Amino acid sequence: MEEKTRDFLAGRIKDLATRAYMNNFVTHTDFLSVSELACFYQILASEGVSSNSNIYCGARFVVYGGAKEAERAMVCFLPDYLDEESFLLAEKEEPTVLECVRIRPVNAKFADDLNHRDYLGSVMNLGIERDQIGDILIDERQAFLFATSDIAEMLCKELIRIRHTSVKCEKVKVSDCNVEPRFEEVSGSVASERIDAILAFVYHLSRSEAQKLIESESVFIDGKTAYSGGYDLKPGARVSAKGHGKFIYLGTTNTTRKGRLFVKIKLFA
Known part of the structure; x- marks a missing residue:
C-alpha cells in the first residue's frame, strides 16, 4: 500500500477512534479491503498497540463485515457503554453501521x-x-x-x-443471512510449504508466475501482505490472491519417497 494511502488511513482511524472516545457514540470506517485491513493492523503495531487488546486511542474497536469471517469489513469504534458482544448482537437485529x-x-x-x-x-x-x-x-x-x-x-x-x-x-x-462461503477441498504434491509453491499448485501457475504475483503485493496471508515467496505456510493460514481467489491451507498429509509433500487446501468458490 502506498505511503500516502497508509497515512490517510492512519489519520482516519485515529480521528474515528478519538471521536468515539470523546463523544461516546459509535463511529466506523467504510468497508476496508483485505490489504487495508492488513494496513490497519500494521498501523496498530507501529504505534505499539496490540491487536489483541482491541483498544485504540481509548476506544474499543470491532472489525465487522456482517457475515462470519467476512473478507471486507468495517472497523467500528465503540462508546464505553458497549462491549463487542452487545454491539454484534444489536447489529444483527437492528443494524446501524451496515x-x-x-x-x-x-x-x-x-x-x-x-x-x-x-x-x-x-x-x-x-x-x-x-x-x-x-x-x-x-x-x-x-x-x-x-x-x-x-x-x-x-x-x-x-x-x-x-x-x-x-x-x-x-x-x-x-x-x-445464513449463507456460508462455498469451497472444495483439493490435494496434491508440492516441493515445499513455501507460499510460492503452494500458490503455483492451487492456481496452476509456474513458480515464476507465483513469484511475480507476490512481488506485486497481491498476495495476503491472514490479512497481511506476503512480501517473500520463501515464507512457509502454517496449517490454518488464510491466503488470498488478487484476481485468483482465496483458500485455507490445511497442511500436509503425507510425504512421497522423493521428499515431495502431499498437501490439502480448502479452496473457496
Whole structure:
C-alpha cells in the first residue's frame, strides 16, 4: 500500500477512534479491503498497540463485515457503554453501521446462473464506490450483499437487472443471512510449504508466475501482505490472491519417497 494511502488511513482511524472516545457514540470506517485491513493492523503495531487488546486511542474497536469471517469489513469504534458482544448482537437485529440486502430473481425459472462477478459488476455500474459495499454471498438463486445504509436503500430502488435477469432487492436482518462461503477441498504434491509453491499448485501457475504475483503485493496471508515467496505456510493460514481467489491451507498429509509433500487446501468458490 502506498505511503500516502497508509497515512490517510492512519489519520482516519485515529480521528474515528478519538471521536468515539470523546463523544461516546459509535463511529466506523467504510468497508476496508483485505490489504487495508492488513494496513490497519500494521498501523496498530507501529504505534505499539496490540491487536489483541482491541483498544485504540481509548476506544474499543470491532472489525465487522456482517457475515462470519467476512473478507471486507468495517472497523467500528465503540462508546464505553458497549462491549463487542452487545454491539454484534444489536447489529444483527437492528443494524446501524451496515445493512444486508437480499437479491433474488423476479422469475427464478428464467434466471441466469449468476456469479459473484455478475452481482458486483451490476452494483458497480450504478456508480457505487467499492468501499460502500462489503461481501456478496451467493446461495443458489439468491445473493446477500452487505452495504452501508444509504447504499442499501439505493440498491433496493435501483438494482433491477443483473445480466439478462430481472431482480428484486429487499433489506433483511443480518441474522437472516445464513449463507456460508462455498469451497472444495483439493490435494496434491508440492516441493515445499513455501507460499510460492503452494500458490503455483492451487492456481496452476509456474513458480515464476507465483513469484511475480507476490512481488506485486497481491498476495495476503491472514490479512497481511506476503512480501517473500520463501515464507512457509502454517496449517490454518488464510491466503488470498488478487484476481485468483482465496483458500485455507490445511497442511500436509503425507510425504512421497522423493521428499515431495502431499498437501490439502480448502479452496473457496
